[in-house]
Amino acid sequence: MAGIWVIAETNADGSLARSGAEIATLARSLGEAASIEATGLVIEPDPAAAAKELATYVPRVMAVTEPSAADHTWSQVAAQRAAELIDTEGPTLILTGAGPDGRDVAGTLLALLGGGVLVNATAVTWEDGEAVEMSVFGGKLVTTSAFAESIGARIVTVRPNVVTAEPAASPGKVETAAPKGELTLPAVVIVERIEEAAAAAPIEEARIIVAGGRGVGSAEGFALVGQIAEALGGAVGATRAAVDSGWIPYAQQIGQTGKIVKPKLYLALGISGAIQHKVGMQTAETIIAVNRDPDAPIAEFADLLVVGDLFEVGKAVLEELGARKSTT
Amino acid sequence: MALRIVVLTKPVPDPAAAAEKLGPDSRLDRAASPAVINGNDEYLLEAALKLADAQGAEITLLTMAPAGGIETMRKGLAMGAHRGVLVTDPALGGSDVLSTARVLAAALGELEYDLVFAGFDTSDGVGGVVGAAVATLLKLPYLSSAARIEPDAEGGKVRVRRISPTGFDLLEAPMPALIVGTQLLGEPRYPSLKGIMAARSKEVVTKSLADLGLDGEQIGGAASATLVTGKRTPPPRAATRVVRGTPAEGAKEIVDLLASRRLV
Amino acid sequence: MRKVSTTPAPSATYRLTEEQVLLRDTIRQLADERIAPRAAEIDRTAEFPEDIRQLLASQDVLALPFPTEHGGLGADLLTICVAIEQIARACATSSLILIVQELGALPLLIAGSEEQKARWFPDLASGKTLAAFGLTEPEAGSDAAATRTRAVRDGDAYVINGTKRFISNGSVAGLVTVFAVTSPEAPRHRRLSCFGVEVPTEGFRVARLEHKMGIRGSPTAELTFQDVRVPAANRIGEEGQGWDIAMGTLDRSRPGVAAQAVGLAQGALEVAVAYARDRKQFGQRIGDFQMIGAMLADMDARTEAARQLLYKACVEIEAGAPDASRWSAACKLVAGDTAMAVTTDAVQVLGGYGYIDEFPVERMMRDAKITQLYEGTQQIQRLVISRALLGREG
Numbered sequence: 003m004a005g006i007w008v009i010a011e012t013n014a015d016g017s018l019a020r021s022g023a024e025i026a027t028l029a030r031s032l033g034e035a036a037s038i039e040a041t042g043l044v045i046e047p048d049p050a051a052a053a054k055e056l057a058t059y060v061p062r063v064m065a066v067t068e069p070s071a072a073d074h075t076w077s078q079v080a081a082q083r084a085a086e087l088i089d090t091e092g093p094t095l096i097l098t099g100a101g102p103d104g105r106d107v108a109g110t111l112l113a114l115l116g117g118g119v120l121v122n123a124t125a126v127t128w129e130d131g132e133a134v135e136m137s138v139f140g141g142k143l144v145t146t147s148a149f150a151e152s153i154g155a156r157i158v159t160v161r162p163n164v165v166t167a168e169p170a171a172s173p174g175k176v177e178t179a180a181p182k183g184e185l186t187l188p189a190v191v192i193v194e195r196i197e198e199a200a201a202a203a204p205i206e207e208a209r210i211i212v213a214g215g216r217g218v219g220s221a222e223g224f225a226l227v228g229q230i231a232e233a234l235g236g237a238v239g240a241t242r243a244a245v246d247s248g249w250i251p252y253a254q255q256i257g258q259t260g261k262i263v264k265p266k267l268y269l270a271l272g273i274s275g276a277i278q279h280k281v282g283m284q285t286a287e288t289i290i291a292v293n294r295d296p297d298a299p300i301a302e303f304a305d306l307l308v309v310g311d312l313f314e315v316g317k318a319v320l321e322e323l324g325a326r327k328s329t330t
Numbered sequence: 331m332a333l334r335i336v337v338l339t340k341p342v343p344d345p346a347a348a349a350e351k352l353g354p355d356s357r358l359d360r361a362a363s364p365a366v367i368n369g370n371d372e373y374l375l376e377a378a379l380k381l382a383d384a385q386g387a388e389i390t391l392l393t394m395a396p397a398g399g400i401e402t403m404r405k406g407l408a409m410g411a412h413r414g415v416l417v418t419d420p421a422l423g424g425s426d427v428l429s430t431a432r433v434l435a436a437a438l439g440e441l442e443y444d445l446v447f448a449g450f451d452t453s454d455g456v457g458g459v460v461g462a463a464v465a466t467l468l469k470l471p472y473l474s475s476a477a478r479i480e481p482d483a484e485g486g487k488v489r490v491r492r493i494s495p496t497g498f499d500l501l502e503a504p505m506p507a508l509i510v511g512t513q514l515l516g517e518p519r520y521p522s523l524k525g526i527m528a529a530r531s532k533e534v535v536t537k538s539l540a541d542l543g544l545d546g547e548q549i550g551g552a553a554s555a556t557l558v559t560g561k562r563t564p565p566p567r568a569a570t571r572v573v574r575g576t577p578a579e580g581a582k583e584i585v586d587l588l589a590s591r592r593l594v
Numbered sequence: 595m596r597k598v599s600t601t602p603a604p605s606a607t608y609r610l611t612e613e614q615v616l617l618r619d620t621i622r623q624l625a626d627e628r629i630a631p632r633a634a635e636i637d638r639t640a641e642f643p644e645d646i647r648q649l650l651a652s653q654d655v656l657a658l659p660f661p662t663e664h665g666g667l668g669a670d671l672l673t674i675c676v677a678i679e680q681i682a683r684a685c686a687t688s689s690l691i692l693i694v695q696e697l698g699a700l701p702l703l704i705a706g707s708e709e710q711k712a713r714w715f716p717d718l719a720s721g722k723t724l725a726a727f728g729l730t731e732p733e734a735g736s737d738a739a740a741t742r743t744r745a746v747r748d749g750d751a752y753v754i755n756g757t758k759r760f761i762s763n764g765s766v767a768g769l770v771t772v773f774a775v776t777s778p779e780a781p782r783h784r785r786l787s788c789f790g791v792e793v794p795t796e797g798f799r800v801a802r803l804e805h806k807m808g809i810r811g812s813p814t815a816e817l818t819f820q821d822v823r824v825p826a827a828n829r830i831g832e833e834g835q836g837w838d839i840a841m842g843t844l845d846r847s848r849p850g851v852a853a854q855a856v857g858l859a860q861g862a863l864e865v866a867v868a869y870a871r872d873r874k875q876f877g878q879r880i881g882d883f884q885m886i887g888a889m890l891a892d893m894d895a896r897t898e899a900a901r902q903l904l905y906k907a908c909v910e911i912e913a914g915a916p917d918a919s920r921w922s923a924a925c926k927l928v929a930g931d932t933a934m935a936v937t938t939d940a941v942q943v944l945g946g947y948g949y950i951d952e953f954p955v956e957r958m959m960r961d962a963k964i965t966q967l968y969e970g971t972q973q974i975q976r977l978v979i980s981r982a983l984l985g986r987e988g
Contacts, residue, residue: 109463139454142564146559150554188471190503192501310574310580408616520653523621
């Protein structure tokens with residue numbers, strides 16, 4: 003029995019994560035192109051809410067109630083339960099997110115089931131089979147890949163913002179499944195969950211990102227970055243240099259060793275645009291840079307470069323935004 | 331008793347050189363670009379070295395790479411790792427994720443260790459899936475996205491602060507375990523010159539697939555589950571408009587562009 | 595005296611060893627990430643970069659010249675010069691910390707007793723103590739035999755009186771190797787002896803620091819000695835051996851200055867190339883104009899020629915070549931002139947931007963000038979070479 007499956011992640015409150023909605027939308031469109039049913043999987047201690055939400059995107063959802071996911075790392079538990087169901091139904095394609103949890107699920111599934119994995123897809127289409135696009139070599143090249151014939155599981159990890167989540171015309175059905183096999187992988191216990199007061203909305207999901215680099219100069223300097231982000235309704239991002247200097251948390255870091263983002267707008271303040279940062283943000287739709295150095299590498303790939311002091315220009319942007327707001 | 335730590339390291343094309351390209355076989359052309367240790371692996375090596383400084387640890391580098399991989403391993407040895415194991419075999423060219431994981435698992439099977447460390451992902455593959463696959467094949471506890479690693483050698487356990495969307499999860503598992511870590515483990519040290527001089531005399535064992543009891547038909551490039559079917563250069567972005575002027579003029583340009591693209 | 599080795603020069607010396615390459619790349623990264631960002635400030639404030647000294651010490655860079663049995667790395671001259679070159683590529687002042695550490699210690703490496711080596715080398719190798727080389731005087735520059743500083747034997751000590759000038763790191767050193775006259779009546783080249791003076795000590799004073807055109811973060815001191823008592827156990831080598839020790843030192847230290855010069859040229863070349871690639875005028879990269887392209891080509895070729903002569907000189911000197919002085923003088927002569935020419939051309943490539951401190955090439959040009967002056971002016975190098983060619987009359 004064929005199928006295009008999505009293993010969906012959830013948020014801390016049990017709702018469907020945005021990546022889950024996006025990948026489910028992708029699975030549905032692939033399913034329609036391939037005439038194969040798209041199926042969503044929610045494996046949680048209490049899957050009901052997320053399963054219902056997921057069913058607005060795909061025709062079929064399997065909800066698995068898995069109590070041990072409450073205090074054990076989710077990816078291991080979810081991968082084992084998913085593997086049992088995959089063994090039974092043999093789906094054509096399995097999609098996960100490309101974030102930390104999605105990767106862990108994909109790697110674990112691969113080892114449990116055998117097969118292949120294509121990572122960090124920037125697009126997946128169907129023409130007589132899957133065509134998985136990946137951006138490689140720091141964005142210099144886009145490759146298209148497929149799976150070989152007759153292998154085990156065919157797993158694809160999908161980057162955020164590859165598609166826009168869109169509900170189906172009519173909601174799908176939610177089934178329950180109860181795989182009962184023994185969990186054979188060693189359990190990793192969650193001893194404690196530590197909330198960080200400052201934890202902001204996940205930056206991968208932001209439509210607008212205002213980011214600061216070395217040029218911001220201090221934690222205080224990021225206050226202005228934050229004000230502009232707030233005025234634009236966006237999130238704050240940063241380069242590794244700013245994070246290493248302790249001005250802003252690692253969660254906000256964009257680039258090779260941080261997050262990879264694809265917002266509508268990327269406003270870069272005091273960011274030179276070194277390759278390690280570029281790979282994290284170059285697919286933004288609009289890139290605007292403010293930099294003192296007109297020869298900074300970011301001049302090569304921004305849409306607009308304003309040469310000047312980021313604080314002076316930044317304050318002027320706030321004033322300009324305020325002025326236009328009050329006149330409209 | 332000193333901890334025994336194996337750090338998985340991979341030579342990758344130097345991202346700073348930006349000279350990566352695919353060969354005619356659609357595999358990475360490793361000769362086209364200078365190789366360096368994968369940046370994310372260095373954080374784990376640093377974490378291992380800090381543990382060695384604090385409580386004593388024997389650190390082994392495990393690398394699967396072409397024979398030239400030994401050169402990048404030297405840097406890790408110069409930073410302070412004690413020995414290296416290089417798995418190299420012509421049949422491994424074009425290995426997919428599962429082959430890579432199987433080879434690393436087989437090589438680990440011949441080593442004694444309390445902890446296996448791996449980087450968050452590699453700058454050439456960017457998959458970040460090999461660590462989980464190796465842990466699963468070896469049935470090792472798997473702890474990922476580590477911001478801090480605290481082994482308790484006496485108790486035979488390890489605690490890891492895992493980055494979560496809302497903060498951190500504190501994880502605990504028995505050793506031996508496999509840990510995938512992040513940049514938050516701390517900036518890697520420079521190799522000291524004494525370390526460089528000492529690296530020459532450190533042992534690097536080279537192993538082939540046959541040495542590991544693996545078959546080049548079942549594993550490596552010949553057994554790859556994925557294939558590249560096409561490649562294209564992404565369209566270049568439109569030319570950058572450069573604006574010089576007063577801050578107010580610059581700000582007006584920015585807000586005009588935002589307005590024209592319906593972003594405000 | 596340092597024994598002249600009978601080992602023949604290695605036949606294949608045209609590539610660095612794997613270890614030298616790793617060392618070079620490590621120091622290059624260290625210099626790019628940690629030293630280059632400080633270079634402009636060091637130049638502007640003209641303050642000795644204590645942080646860079648700590649950095650070089652912690653990474654064992656200062657241990658390079660010292661024997662392994664005393665905490666050093668026992669590096670050969672080529673390896674030391676590769677290290678100096680990489681530091682100088684980012685900051686000539688910072689490279690001088692290693693150059694002077696070697697220079698000041700060379701009298702000990704050449705003629706020191708085992709007891710002296712065991713006493714001083716561990717702290718020099720760890721970078722805890724810095725060394726300085728006290729030869730030049732106000733009236734004895736190129737003519738070192740005209741030294742006036744006196745050392746008079748008094749029991750189991752010597753009493754030193756006199757003034758030394760242009761002493762690099764003279765104000766930050768803990769050990770100064772001082773050359774003084776012990777036998778005024780002896781033949782010209784038998785009058786001097788060498789002493790290890792631990793400072794601070796009574797009667798020793800840093801009289802002033804020079805305001806310099808370049809290498810501004812490296813303190814160049816005038817040192818005065820007024821009845822400074824130095825134990826006889828601190829005499830390096832025999833009485834009257836000072837001249838030979840000084841000349842032997844310069845044979846081995848001039849390649850260090852040549853390495854500094856090559857590093858400066860390379861650094862300036864890289865800035866000029868990057869600029870010529872990025873800067874557009876008349877709608878094209880300025881590097882694509884033939885006049886600029888040709889300048890860059892000449893700068894690169896000259897720098898490489900100087901580097902290769904330096905590397906070869908290092909190998910010959912290390913192998914105990916009988917014409918070590920010629921190799922040493924030739925590599926400094928060529929490298930110093932190359933550094934001056936290439937840094938000047940780099941300023942030219944950058945045009946007006948090259949002349950202001952927004953880019954490092956004006957600093958490099960000012961720094962380069964000293965490599966034509968110290969450890970023997972270019973005129974002295976020519977004298978050394980021509981004497982080696984002609985031999986002494988009679």
